[in-house]
Amino acid sequence: MPESGSGVISDTLPRARLIDGRASAARLRAEVARQVAVLAGRHGVTPGLAVILVGDDPASEVYVRNKGRQTLEAGMRSFETRLPASTTQAELLDHVARLNADSAVHGILVQLPLPGQIDELAVIDAIAPHKDVDGFSLVNTGLLAARGAGMIPCTPLGCLLLLQEYLGKLSGQRALIIGRSNIVGKPMLQLLLREHCTVTVAHSRTRDLAGECRRADILVAAIGKPQMIKGDWIRPGATVIDVGINRITVSSPDGPRQRLVGDVDFDAAVRVAGAITPVPGGVGPMTIACLLRNTVTAACAQYQIDASSLID
Numbered sequence: 001m002p003e004s005g006s007g008v009i010s011d012t013l014p015r016a017r018l019i020d021g022r023a024s025a026a027r028l029r030a031e032v033a034r035q036v037a038v039l040a041g042r043h044g045v046t047p048g049l050a051v052i053l054v055g056d057d058p059a060s061e062v063y064v065r066n067k068g069r070q071t072l073e074a075g076m077r078s079f080e081t082r083l084p085a086s087t088t089q090a091e092l093l094d095h096v097a098r099l100n101a102d103s104a105v106h107g108i109l110v111q112l113p114l115p116g117q118i119d120e121l122a123v124i125d126a127i128a129p130h131k132d133v134d135g136f137s138l139v140n141t142g143l144l145a146a147r148g149a150g151m152i153p154c155t156p157l158g159c160l161l162l163l164q165e166y167l168g169k170l171s172g173q174r175a176l177i178i179g180r181s182n183i184v185g186k187p188m189l190q191l192l193l194r195e196h197c198t199v200t201v202a203h204s205r206t207r208d209l210a211g212e213c214r215r216a217d218i219l220v221a222a223i224g225k226p227q228m229i230k231g232d233w234i235r236p237g238a239t240v241i242d243v244g245i246n247r248i249t250v251s252s253p254d255g256p257r258q259r260l261v262g263d264v265d266f267d268a269a270v271r272v273a274g275a276i277t278p279v280p281g282g283v284g285p286m287t288i289a290c291l292l293r294n295t296v297t298a299a300c301a302q303y304q305i306d307a308s309s310l311i312d
């Protein structure tokens with residue numbers, strides 16, 4: 001493991017447990033596939049997930065392709081609508097309305113970001129709440145905040161499942177979430193409150209971020225700034241969930257190359273934390289697995305099937 005920072009750190013220092021998001025996501029996908037088989041065999045229902053991609057953003061293309069492949073691998077039906085970057089808001093709303101009315105479609109996801117001429121929030125709120133598998137609509141946001149229920153956004157749900165798998169009950173833990181976006185930070189706050197953590201949310205105006213970090217038993221970083229959280233900001237033994245995905249250029253014997261890193265300085269943090277997610281291979285794989293899970297949840301709700309009855 002290469003070292004970052006100024007000093008040489010001895011290899012004899014304890015190292016955090018690695019939170020293996022790839023393995024957890026594979027287990028979750030397998031569980032979803034089993035539930036899909038039971039839904040088909042016992043109830044004659046095959047969950048269907050529809051994804052709408054507007055424009056040709058290369059990163060979005062990759063996500064959409066992965067979602068489609070994993071949806072099919074889980075035994076579900078995958079529907080893809082690809083629209084040009086020039087699509088108007090009215091045209092997109094028309095597609096959403098058609099998918100809302102299609103009984104073979106149980107989950108709808110509009111890939112973000114959308115081109116500038118389209119009002120993202122209007123499109124998200126046009127998705128029928130019971131098919132809103134991203135959980136970003138006003139109805140699902142309200143349900144999570146007021147009742148701890150509804151469709152839960154996939155990335156925070158993935159973070160929660162990892163935390164529960166590695167820590168068990170979270171009650172009473174002091175948690176710090178860095179970032180207050182609608183897709184990660186805010187729903188993460190609601191989920192950790194629901195699990196009885198004492199939660200602080202930090203953002204770009206927070207004073208003494210290092211001090212806030214040092215008090216946290218659980219630290220969730222969702223900032224989008226490469227390796228911003230330093231090793232000596234982390235409370236010894238804390239659990240670190242790094243949501244950030246940042247591409248940086250590093251030098252190598254073959255010249256400069258691109259590398260993915262999180263928002264946490266992993267090489268230093270791994271010496272201090274009790275458990276930590278790597279980037280890549282931590283939170284990322286859980287996001288699509290949770291999307292598949294949400295699609296099964298949505299299909300069950302639409303046929304009044306108790307989702308827990310699908311687990312052997």
Ligand code: NDP
Pocket residue numbers: 155178179180181182183184185202203204205206209222223224225243244245246283284287
């Ligand atoms: P946003 O840009 O929407 O939000 C970033 C948050 O970080 C904001 O709340 C911002 O504060 C805060 N922030 C920015 N600078 C600082 C700072 N110096 N100190 C403290 N807080 C700061 O990002 P997202 O929530 O959409 O994504 C965050 C990261 O997670 C990105 O790297 C993204 O790629 C990744 N991501 C990964 C996913 C996955 O599947 N693994 C899914 C979604 C996102 P303020 O509100 O004050 O501006």
